[in-house]
Amino acid sequence: MPYKTDQDLPEKVKGNLPKHGQHIYREAFNHAYDEYQDPTKRRNSNDDPEKIAHQVAWAAVKHKYEKGEDGKWQEK
Template sequence: MPYNKHSELPDSVKDTLPAHAQDIYQAAFNNAWDEYADPDKRRGDDSREEVAHKVAWAAVKQSYEKNEAGKWVKK
């Protein structure tokens, strides 16, 4: 279930992340969705979707962080 546009992203993403961070999330999720299609490539019992979300959040956290007010800002 790759995402084609920002409006399809989960509320936890589209309601909290800036547009550029949403781009990062979407690209990382879609890439991980393809990369981890084979269960043998995943660690543990996580589903394909769970792994893709984890990868996407990790990608966002490379460039963004939460500030004191709880807003996501570029590092």
């Protein structure tokens, strides 16, 4: 389900991403979640829209952030 605030994000996201990264994640997730509710917009109509939305959200974060050698997410 879509996230209303960054505080609602999964702990894996909140505990790893900086605030701006969390915002990117939430916005991308919510958009993808809405978009992929329609089975005709999924590659496989049986795929779970929430799983797809998480994949899209991480991909969006990776455009702006990367994991450093210390394992922490940092801006590129």
